Amino acid sequence: MTDEARPYFPMFVDISHKKVVVVGAGTIAKRRIRTLVDFTENLTVIAPEVNPELLELQSQGKILILKKQYQREDIYDADLVIAATNDHQTNEDIYSVCKCMGITVNVCSDKNKCDFYFPGIVRKDNLVVGITASGNNHKAARETSDRIRELLNQPEQ
Template structure:
């Protein structure tokens, strides 16, 4: 049986992530990590202007040097993003078995690949072609962006707040499920008064036998 990727969202908060390389590819990888809460270390003799700005602002730790195995000893996640394939392979070889390594130019021999991402607040949609065509993954993401537009950001905040309220205040499992199902109706997505409508729905369902 052909091995397949296991899709997963990683919680990197407080974990060391090392990006080896200081070019445009490395910059893109770093920007994708900025809001994860990870401790980001970039190893490279030089940086792009964008990465240099992040280093100056102490958003990343810059080790201004060529890569050595010691740079990744504490890393949970490692991204080899130099413009030299042999250098990227060297990074992979230096990693321990328990460390996850991605080589930007060699997805077939990486432990993980980063998908194309669409983010609308709490809504996170990822698209991957398992390395076959990153360009197609981006095209599909762009198509999805037209369907799941900016209004989903506020809608997800509404759903989150409602869900917490329902879980904390409704004991009846049937009524709980009725409410959780009702609030994903498109009418709530497109409403400017969804909070008031939820209050009415909540009162109606709780007073129904």
């Protein structure tokens, strides 16, 4: 089986005390942040501008926002980094730093620069279901997430 045809292994990891850094605050970053706040108590967002939704999460104590441009030093002590900026060079730099320092990284704009992928997530209490189509069929993954959500009587997130 080729790497392209090989499905991804589902792995559930405790990140509750891990330092997670999201660089960027756009649409994709916000989706990742919304997901991550339920799984870690140490989530930092680095972006020069953020929207009211993220400011509200900070006021609730769920995230820390550093309103600034990314600098390499910002991720040196991270355990997990999400590169979700709209700047290719910045995302590339984040990826390089993480690889050199052994930090788990996900570059949202480049499937080949991800140590892990975000599944579609459906939660009900302590039940967590992750769905992926191995990056090949987002529509199928979304439809499956919706069907599982219906089974669990959960509203869309």
